[in-house]
Structures are given as structure tokens and as C-alpha cells.
Amino acid sequence: MAKNLLLNKRMTEKDIQEYGVEVKMFNGCTHKISGVDCIHETLNTRRKISQCYKSIRNVKDAEGQIIGKRRNPGNALYFTNTAFQPLKQERPIYSSKGSSSCKKAYEEQ
Numbered sequence: 001m002a003k004n005l006l007l008n009k010r011m012t013e014k015d016i017q018e019y020g021v022e023v024k025m026f027n028g029c030t031h032k033i034s035g036v037d038c039i040h041e042t043l044n045t046r047r048k049i050s051q052c053y054k055s056i057r058n059v060k061d062a063e064g065q066i067i068g069k070r071r072n073p074g075n076a077l078y079f080t081n082t083a084f085q086p087l088k089q090e091r092p093i094y095s096s097k098g099s100s101s102c103k104k105a106y107e108e109q
Helices: 013-019 049-055 100-108
Strands: 006-010 022-025 030-034 037-040 046-048 056-060 066-069 078-080
Touching: 013 049, 013 056, 013 066, 022 049, 037 049, 046 049, 049 056
Parallel strands: none
Antiparallel strands: 006 078, 022 030, 022 056, 030 037, 037 046, 056 066, 066 078
């Protein structure tokens, strides 16, 4: 399992609402994110994200990857390196060899 590296960017309540799907608390329970609410998975109790924010340990996205992490209860909640994927390199439209019809059309111009 790859280690999640913390980035120097704090995760706010708005970021959890926008990117998060599930949060895990320091006491071990998990909550689903629904709008501005955290819904406990087993008890189905609703609380605002602002009420849960201090006790959130991990934030997961829709793919199940941890995108936010807090190491200790007193520390800040930070984005992880899996939250921001590097941009994929674009593939060239035409290959360097090219087809003969493409070369002829280019030469005629």
C-alpha cells in the first residue's frame, strides 16, 4: 500500500463538501457526506460538517482514495498527494511516420 504524503494545503469544510464522499473519525466510526451533513453509517444520525470537522481523521473521494488526512487530533487537516493527480500527457494527433495520403495532402498545400 502506498504511503499518503501530506501536501502543504489545508482542507477546509468546503473542500470536504466538494471533494469528499466519506470521512473517518478518530474514534473509528465512518460518516457519509451529504451536502453539508455527515451521516453516521450505522446510526444514521446527521450532524453538520462544521460539528464533525475537529474529529475527522481521513477524507475519501468517490474512488475510495484518501484525499485528506489529519495525523493527530490537534493538528490541521491537509490534502494528500492522491488528491491532485498529475496531468496526463497528451498524445500527438499525427504520428511522425504519417500515412502517404496525409503527406500528399500536406505537400499539395
